[in-house]
Protein backbone atom coordinates (compact mmCIF):
# COMPACT_ATOMS: atom_id res chain seq x y z
CA UNK A 1 0.00 0.00 0.00
CA UNK A 2 2.73 2.42 0.83
CA UNK A 3 5.26 1.71 -1.88
CA UNK A 4 6.64 4.80 -3.52
CA UNK A 5 5.66 3.39 -6.89
CA UNK A 6 2.00 3.46 -5.87
CA UNK A 7 2.28 6.99 -4.59
CA UNK A 8 3.85 8.41 -7.68
CA UNK A 9 4.09 6.67 -11.01
CA UNK A 10 4.06 9.60 -13.38
CA UNK A 11 6.72 9.93 -16.05
CA UNK A 12 8.75 13.07 -15.96
CA UNK A 13 8.56 15.46 -18.86
CA UNK A 14 11.74 17.45 -18.41
CA UNK A 15 13.36 16.28 -21.60
CA UNK A 16 10.15 17.00 -23.43
CA UNK A 17 9.29 20.54 -22.39
CA UNK A 18 7.77 22.39 -19.51
CA UNK A 19 5.07 20.78 -17.41
CA UNK A 20 1.62 21.42 -18.79
CA UNK A 21 2.98 21.90 -22.27
CA UNK A 22 0.18 20.96 -24.65
CA UNK A 23 2.22 21.03 -27.84
CA UNK A 24 1.55 17.72 -29.53
CA UNK A 25 5.16 17.04 -30.46
CA UNK A 26 6.35 17.10 -26.84
CA UNK A 27 4.83 13.67 -26.15
CA UNK A 28 6.64 11.83 -28.91
CA UNK A 29 7.45 8.19 -29.53
CA UNK A 30 10.60 8.39 -27.38
CA UNK A 31 8.50 9.56 -24.40
CA UNK A 32 6.14 6.58 -24.57
CA UNK A 33 8.93 4.11 -25.40
CA UNK A 34 10.81 5.20 -22.30
CA UNK A 35 8.01 5.49 -19.77
CA UNK A 36 5.74 2.73 -21.00
CA UNK A 37 8.02 0.10 -22.56
CA UNK A 38 11.56 0.43 -21.22
CA UNK A 39 12.02 -2.27 -18.55
CA UNK A 40 14.02 0.07 -16.29
CA UNK A 41 12.00 3.30 -16.69
CA UNK A 42 8.41 2.21 -17.30
CA UNK A 43 6.04 3.55 -14.66
CA UNK A 44 3.86 0.47 -14.45
CA UNK A 45 3.65 -2.98 -15.92
CA UNK A 46 0.77 -4.23 -18.05
CA UNK A 47 -0.43 -6.32 -15.08
CA UNK A 48 -0.41 -3.26 -12.80
CA UNK A 49 -2.42 -1.26 -15.31
CA UNK A 50 -4.89 -4.11 -15.77
CA UNK A 51 -5.45 -4.19 -12.01
CA UNK A 52 -6.14 -0.44 -11.90
CA UNK A 53 -8.52 -0.65 -14.87
CA UNK A 54 -10.47 -3.50 -13.25
CA UNK A 55 -10.69 -1.57 -10.00
CA UNK A 56 -11.87 1.69 -11.61
CA UNK A 57 -14.37 -0.05 -13.89
CA UNK A 58 -15.88 -2.13 -11.07
CA UNK A 59 -16.01 0.83 -8.69
CA UNK A 60 -17.75 2.93 -11.35
CA UNK A 61 -20.37 0.23 -11.91
CA UNK A 62 -20.82 -0.14 -8.16
CA UNK A 63 -21.43 3.59 -7.82
CA UNK A 64 -23.65 3.81 -10.91
CA UNK A 65 -25.53 0.62 -9.97
CA UNK A 66 -25.56 -0.32 -13.65
CA UNK A 67 -23.11 -1.21 -16.43
CA UNK A 68 -20.67 1.44 -17.61
CA UNK A 69 -21.56 2.19 -21.22
CA UNK A 70 -19.32 5.12 -22.10
CA UNK A 71 -15.81 6.21 -21.11
CA UNK A 72 -13.94 9.44 -21.78
CA UNK A 73 -10.18 9.08 -21.26
CA UNK A 74 -8.54 12.51 -21.02
CA UNK A 75 -4.79 12.54 -21.56
CA UNK A 76 -5.18 9.01 -22.86
CA UNK A 77 -1.66 8.80 -24.29
CA UNK A 78 -1.49 5.72 -26.50
CA UNK A 79 -4.94 4.67 -25.28
CA UNK A 80 -3.62 1.80 -23.18
CA UNK A 81 -6.86 1.67 -21.20
CA UNK A 82 -8.88 0.99 -24.36
CA UNK A 83 -8.12 -2.73 -24.91
CA UNK A 84 -8.48 -3.46 -21.20
CA UNK A 85 -11.79 -1.63 -20.88
CA UNK A 86 -13.30 -3.13 -24.02
CA UNK A 87 -12.21 -6.59 -22.86
CA UNK A 88 -14.25 -6.00 -19.71
CA UNK A 89 -17.21 -4.61 -21.65
CA UNK A 90 -17.30 -5.31 -25.38
CA UNK A 91 -19.31 -2.62 -27.14
CA UNK A 92 -18.26 0.06 -24.68
CA UNK A 93 -18.22 3.57 -26.20
CA UNK A 94 -14.70 4.88 -25.60
CA UNK A 95 -13.25 8.25 -26.57
CA UNK A 96 -9.64 9.18 -25.78
CA UNK A 97 -8.22 12.71 -26.02
CA UNK A 98 -4.51 13.55 -26.04
CA UNK A 99 -2.33 16.32 -27.48
CA UNK A 100 0.29 13.83 -28.69
CA UNK A 101 0.58 13.89 -32.49
CA UNK A 102 2.49 10.63 -32.33
CA UNK A 103 -0.04 8.77 -30.15
CA UNK A 104 -3.04 9.88 -32.19
CA UNK A 105 -1.34 9.12 -35.52
CA UNK A 106 -0.31 5.65 -34.37
CA UNK A 107 -3.27 4.56 -32.23
CA UNK A 108 -6.06 7.05 -33.01
CA UNK A 109 -8.04 4.98 -35.49
CA UNK A 110 -7.91 1.65 -33.67
CA UNK A 111 -8.37 3.09 -30.16
CA UNK A 112 -10.73 6.02 -30.81
CA UNK A 113 -8.23 8.74 -29.89
CA UNK A 114 -8.51 12.34 -31.01
CA UNK A 115 -5.98 15.11 -30.64
CA UNK A 116 -6.84 17.77 -28.09
CA UNK A 117 -6.34 19.17 -24.63
CA UNK A 118 -8.27 18.81 -21.40
CA UNK A 119 -8.48 22.60 -21.38
CA UNK A 120 -10.83 22.62 -24.40
CA UNK A 121 -12.64 19.34 -24.91
CA UNK A 122 -15.25 20.88 -27.21
CA UNK A 123 -12.47 21.81 -29.64
CA UNK A 124 -11.58 18.11 -29.76
CA UNK A 125 -15.17 17.34 -30.68
CA UNK A 126 -15.99 15.78 -27.31
CA UNK A 127 -19.65 15.84 -26.35
CA UNK A 128 -20.67 14.55 -22.95
CA UNK A 129 -21.80 13.17 -20.69
CA UNK A 130 -19.83 9.98 -20.17
CA UNK A 131 -20.53 7.37 -17.48
CA UNK A 132 -16.85 7.28 -16.53
CA UNK A 133 -14.22 9.96 -17.13
CA UNK A 134 -10.58 8.99 -16.62
CA UNK A 135 -7.63 11.32 -16.17
CA UNK A 136 -4.81 8.94 -15.37
CA UNK A 137 -1.32 10.31 -14.91
CA UNK A 138 -1.98 13.58 -16.71
CA UNK A 139 -3.43 16.23 -14.38
CA UNK A 140 -0.10 16.65 -12.61
CA UNK A 141 1.40 18.04 -15.81
CA UNK A 142 -0.86 21.08 -15.69
CA UNK A 143 -0.10 24.43 -14.11
CA UNK A 144 -2.68 25.95 -11.75
CA UNK A 145 -4.67 27.81 -14.39
CA UNK A 146 -4.85 24.87 -16.82
CA UNK A 147 -5.67 22.49 -13.97
CA UNK A 148 -8.59 24.69 -12.96
CA UNK A 149 -9.84 24.91 -16.55
CA UNK A 150 -9.24 21.20 -17.08
CA UNK A 151 -11.15 20.14 -13.97
CA UNK A 152 -14.08 22.34 -15.00
CA UNK A 153 -14.01 20.77 -18.48
CA UNK A 154 -13.95 17.27 -17.00
CA UNK A 155 -16.80 18.16 -14.62
CA UNK A 156 -18.91 19.19 -17.61
CA UNK A 157 -18.49 15.74 -19.15
CA UNK A 158 -18.96 13.47 -16.12
CA UNK A 159 -22.29 11.69 -16.17
CA UNK A 160 -21.43 9.33 -13.32
CA UNK A 161 -17.94 8.81 -11.95
CA UNK A 162 -14.50 10.33 -12.50
CA UNK A 163 -11.13 8.74 -11.86
CA UNK A 164 -8.80 11.70 -11.35
CA UNK A 165 -5.30 10.53 -10.50
CA UNK A 166 -3.37 13.34 -8.84
CA UNK A 167 -0.30 13.27 -6.65
CA UNK A 168 0.77 15.98 -4.26
CA UNK A 169 4.03 17.39 -2.96
CA UNK A 170 3.46 15.19 0.09
CA UNK A 171 3.62 11.95 -1.91
CA UNK A 172 6.72 9.95 -2.73
CA UNK A 173 7.69 9.55 -6.38
CA UNK A 174 9.75 7.01 -8.22
CA UNK A 175 10.35 9.41 -11.13
CA UNK A 176 11.93 12.85 -11.03
CA UNK A 177 9.13 15.38 -10.88
CA UNK A 178 11.25 18.55 -10.69
CA UNK A 179 9.35 20.10 -13.57
CA UNK A 180 5.93 19.31 -12.16
CA UNK A 181 4.15 22.09 -10.30
CA UNK A 182 3.35 19.90 -7.28
CA UNK A 183 1.27 21.38 -4.46
CA UNK A 184 0.10 20.09 -1.08
CA UNK A 185 -2.81 17.64 -1.08
CA UNK A 186 -5.02 20.26 0.59
CA UNK A 187 -4.60 22.55 -2.42
CA UNK A 188 -5.72 19.86 -4.89
CA UNK A 189 -8.64 18.91 -2.65
CA UNK A 190 -9.80 22.54 -2.73
CA UNK A 191 -9.53 22.76 -6.53
CA UNK A 192 -11.43 19.51 -6.95
CA UNK A 193 -14.19 20.68 -4.61
CA UNK A 194 -14.40 24.00 -6.45
CA UNK A 195 -14.85 22.13 -9.71
CA UNK A 196 -17.83 20.38 -8.11
CA UNK A 197 -16.29 17.01 -7.28
CA UNK A 198 -16.95 14.99 -4.14
CA UNK A 199 -14.32 12.42 -3.26
CA UNK A 200 -15.12 8.74 -2.77
CA UNK A 201 -11.46 7.98 -2.05
CA UNK A 202 -8.80 6.21 -4.14
CA UNK A 203 -8.91 8.98 -6.82
CA UNK A 204 -12.62 8.40 -7.47
CA UNK A 205 -15.06 11.33 -7.56
CA UNK A 206 -18.73 11.95 -8.20
CA UNK A 207 -20.29 15.28 -9.17
CA UNK A 208 -21.65 17.08 -6.14
CA UNK A 209 -25.18 16.98 -7.60
CA UNK A 210 -25.07 13.14 -7.44
CA UNK A 211 -23.37 12.75 -4.07
CA UNK A 212 -26.71 12.54 -2.27
CA UNK A 213 -27.23 9.11 -3.84
CA UNK A 214 -24.29 7.79 -1.85
CA UNK A 215 -24.20 7.01 1.86
CA UNK A 216 -22.58 9.58 4.13
CA UNK A 217 -19.58 7.37 4.80
CA UNK A 218 -19.07 6.42 1.14
CA UNK A 219 -17.94 9.96 0.39
CA UNK A 220 -15.18 11.83 2.20
CA UNK A 221 -16.91 15.19 2.51
CA UNK A 222 -19.97 16.77 1.05
Ligand SMILES: C[S@@+](CC[C@H](N)C(=O)[O-])C[C@H]1O[C@@H](n2cnc3c(N)ncnc32)[C@H](O)[C@@H]1O
Nearest residue numbers: 022027075076077098099100117118136137138
Ligand atom coordinates in the same frame (compact mmCIF):
# COMPACT_ATOMS: atom_id res chain seq x y z
C1 LIG B 1 1.86 9.91 -18.19
S1 LIG B 1 0.95 10.04 -19.68
C2 LIG B 1 -0.55 9.20 -19.24
C3 LIG B 1 -1.16 8.45 -20.39
C4 LIG B 1 -2.36 7.59 -20.03
N1 LIG B 1 -3.41 8.36 -19.38
C5 LIG B 1 -1.98 6.44 -19.15
O1 LIG B 1 -2.47 6.36 -18.03
O2 LIG B 1 -1.22 5.59 -19.61
C6 LIG B 1 0.49 11.73 -19.63
C7 LIG B 1 -0.30 12.12 -20.82
O3 LIG B 1 -0.86 13.42 -20.57
C8 LIG B 1 -0.99 14.02 -21.83
N2 LIG B 1 -1.21 15.47 -21.65
C9 LIG B 1 -0.31 16.44 -21.32
N3 LIG B 1 -0.90 17.65 -21.30
C10 LIG B 1 -2.21 17.44 -21.60
C11 LIG B 1 -3.34 18.27 -21.75
N4 LIG B 1 -3.26 19.59 -21.56
N5 LIG B 1 -4.54 17.74 -22.08
C12 LIG B 1 -4.65 16.39 -22.25
N6 LIG B 1 -3.61 15.54 -22.13
C13 LIG B 1 -2.41 16.05 -21.81
C14 LIG B 1 0.31 13.66 -22.54
O4 LIG B 1 0.23 13.82 -23.93
C15 LIG B 1 0.48 12.22 -22.11
O5 LIG B 1 -0.03 11.31 -23.05
